[in-house]
Amino acid sequence: MQQPILDQLNAFNGWRGQVAGLIQQLEEQLALTGLLPGSSLLRLGNLAHAIANDSVRAAFVGEFSRGKSELINALFFSEFGGRLLPSSSGQTTMCPVEIQHAGLGVPGLRLLPITSRALDHTIQDLKRSQSIWRKLPLLLDQPAQRNAALKQLTDTSCVALEEARKIGLCPPLNQTPRNRQHSICPSCGLGKVQIPRWRHAIINLPHPILAAGLNILDTPGLNAIGAEPELTLSMLMEANAVIFILSADTGVTHSDLDIWENYIASNPRQNHLVVLNKIDTLWDELKAPAEIEREIAVQVARTAERLGIDARQVIAVSAQKALIGRVKNQAALIEQSRIEALEDAIARQLIPARRERICHEVRDTLGRLLSEHQVLLKGQIHELEQNLASLTDLKSNGESKVPALLAQHQRAISRFEDERSRFEKKKRELLEQAGSQLFAPLDPVGLDLIISNAKNEMLSAWTTAGIQERLRRFFTEAMDRFDLALNGVERLSSLMLACYSDLEQRHGLSHLDALPYAILPRRAELQEMAEQYERFGKRLEIAVNTQSTVVRKAFLTVAQRTRDFVAETLVQARTWVDEAITIMESQMERHMQRIQQQVQTLQDIEQVLDNLDTRITQVRAEIAERQAQQQRSKQIYLSLKALLEDQERTEAVRTSA
Known part of the structure; x- marks a missing residue:
């Protein structure tokens, strides 16, 4: 369960540690020469720190009712014996949810009220303000309390139309049909409308896969994406990987295609996987297994063609059956759900892509710094050699x-x-x-x-x-x-x-x-x-x-x-x-x-005049030391280069597979 992803994350973390360690060694070696400005060395130190503390940010994106939360439950949290994120019928996550490791080991839930939309502050800014968030404990060993707390992710509120308009969650009066100008949601009563209660949520959990560096973003559907620009223009763009969820019973709908073309496919710096969920709707006891397999294969091919991607990027699964199989320990159902194929794809495609990005960042930063350092060090060696030649000439000419x-x-x-x-x-x-x-x-x-x-x-x-x-x-x-x-x-x-x-x-x-x-x-x-x-x-x-x-x-x-x-x-x-x-x-x-x-x-x-021999010896020693420094920094860089090239070879093999 989750083993391919966890193994790949652990391998990624080990690789990150090696790269960060070599960059730190290089920084220390370059500092010994005293040739580069402190700001250049600081840049190296910051790069090593950033790589050492890097994580893989995966966003789960799709229209409402495509099974995003259920898929997250099945992939990562089945050991809780049920659903962690609410995803039953009638329970739809109404706000973006970030799931992160609980650094101190204490689980908890933070909820940002929807009224914060009236503030001219980004969600990122508001994360630094503790008072505006509602904080709830999560007692993981008490399912009733845990489920009650997390059920609030589905909460909505009935508010006056004008209040909804002020925070951008309701059409203005002049854009509303005459027969709906007084009440848009009949269940709320005259003059009111139903809106999400929370704008954003953060869940902190002590969990191996989160501790290994995976951060998860569960997004609402198209309407929420359009209504919360920061989700579109910041959070989704900054995600390293996007898992786009479709439903096998509907195929690629117009709204699905809308999300794909405008929010996902347009970002060339991300890696994407497409999940064709709910394949259990195609299971039919009156059909032969081979016929069902062909039907699923046709759906996968159609999906890939509609989205303009390689069919290997489309993984067909049943998140619900996978969760049931894992909670009830039914190996046959787990296999039939194909959840392990998705885990393997995430491990083989999305996590290595983050390694590749780090390789580019390291090369971009080190290229100029090492070029500067080599020029300066060669210049210093040249000066010392000139000095040695002058001293030797003095000794020869008296x-x-x-x-x-x-x-x-x-x-x-x-x-x-x-x-x-x-x-x-x-x-x-x-x-x-x-x-x-x-x-x-x-x-x-x-x-x-x-x-x-x-x-x-x-x-x-x-x-x-x-x-x-x-x-x-x-x-x-x-x-x-x-x-x-x-x-x-x-x-x-x-x-x-x-x-x-x-x-x-x-x-x-x-x-x-x-x-x-x-x-x-x-x-x-x-x-x-x-x-x-x-x-x-x-x-x-x-x-x-x-x-x-x-x-x-x-x-x-x-x-x-x-x-x-x-x-x-x-x-x-x-x-x-x-x-x-x-x-x-x-x-x-x-x-x-x-x-x-x-x-x-x-x-x-x-x-x-006798001091001349001593000085010549000193200069020769200085030249030898500078050459040794040159060799040591070169050796560290070659080790680092080998690590990066090994990653690139692995990535090339993965891409061609």
């Missing part, structure tokens, strides 16, 4: 040249001191240009004004086309600022390289070719976000048919993610400028130290 060389080096120190003073002035100019040409366009304060204007104009746009146009214009304005920053970084990079190249040519500093900052991939990411959100904007008919609250929530979610992305880019740009200037300054400082060291050596030679 002490007659020492006074002249000493005077020459002292003049070099004087000239270089003047050069450093000029560089300080140049640095101030570079920082001023960075501020005006790079940092200013990426300043979130400027973006806040664009967001404010866009929000006001969008709320006054009462047509779908108007909302789509304003959303498109918002991204155009944000992209314009990004393009200003792109031009700024190109000019700044050229100025920095020109400034350093001048010093390099006139004073023989080590060559640098790692200063340029690649902001272009960040622009491509922003463009991809814009295209995804514009696709969502085309679906905002529901917004003009319900309440401006939905438009506001949708746009605030888009705006916040865009603002966070631009702010993150600004942090990267500031880090790049700081690192580039720090590297140039450190190279100048090392050059000065080298000249001063040579002066000191010459002064020592003047006093006692």
Whole structure:
């Protein structure tokens, strides 16, 4: 039970630990050389920490009554002797539910009231506010208490129509048919409507598969997805894997296809599995088993063709029969339900895909840092070899040249001191240009004004086309600022390289070719976000048919993610400028130290020529140590590279299987 998933998660965790450990070793090794800025080493440390604490986030998505909660129960929680999540007839989960490991081993349930939709705060923000959530204990050894607590996930409330409209859960009066303007839900009474009681729920459980790093998101149906923009624009996009649930008795309906095309298939960074649930509706005692198998195979093929995917991504199961089989320990029913085939698919397809993503992140981060470090280390070795050559030449030619060389080096120190003073002035100019040409366009304060204007104009746009146009214009304005920053970084990079190249040519500093900052991939990411959100904007008919609250929530979610992305880019740009200037300054400082060291050596030679042999030995030892450092960092990287390549070979075999 769950063994393939648990085994794969444990293997994934072991692999993560090895990768994080090697990155940490590499960070420590690079720190010993003292060549990279602290911010670069911090980036390595943060990457190691993020990988060590990574998890697999799996979202279960589908229309109402497709059996999402029942499938989660059958896959992960049958050991509770019944249903953990309510999924019986008439019991439908009404809000998104996150299921996470209970870090302290204490199970519990947190519920966010639906009235929080009136607040201009995201669910992510509200997770940091403990007081707004209702907290309930979960006594796992007391089924009655546990079931009563979790049954609240299905709760609804009857509220006045106007109250529902204020939080975007009811059409405005001018969009409501005349015969339904006074009461939309007869069971609630005149002038009232039935809405979910909770906006979001978090369940914390001590459970092996959750402890192994799996986080589960159980989503409501299409209406809830459209009414809660953050679910669509944030939670689903950030999930590593999506399990899309259909029903064998209905096939791919129009609303199923709507969810697939607009919320799932459009995200190329996710891996997907499609579950064709309720195959027990095709079981017929009057048909031969082979005939039933053919019928299921036809349904799988049709589903794959309708969704435009490989048939291997479609798994046919009966979640209900799987749960019954596992609770009652009926091996034949478990086998007939095909739940183990789904577990195997999750283990073989979804979890390895997360490994692959981490491989890309590691390569992207390490590539530039190691390139910078190798350039600097080679430069330092080159300087030491030049120093050794000078010392060896001195020893060969005797002490007659020492006074002249000493005077020459002292003049070099004087000239270089003047050069450093000029560089300080140049640095101030570079920082001023960075501020005006790079940092200013990426300043979130400027973006806040664009967001404010866009929000006001969008709320006054009462047509779908108007909302789509304003959303498109918002991204155009944000992209314009990004393009200003792109031009700024190109000019700044050229100025920095020109400034350093001048010093390099006139004073023989080590060559640098790692200063340029690649902001272009960040622009491509922003463009991809814009295209995804514009696709969502085309679906905002529901917004003009319900309440401006939905438009506001949708746009605030888009705006916040865009603002966070631009702010993150600004942090990267500031880090790049700081690192580039720090590297140039450190190279100048090392050059000065080298000249001063040579002066000191010459002064020592003047006093006692015998010291020359000692200094030559010291320089040779320093060269040997730098070469050993180079070899050690290379060896760690090769071990890390082998781990990544092994994962990629495994992934290639899995994909071709």
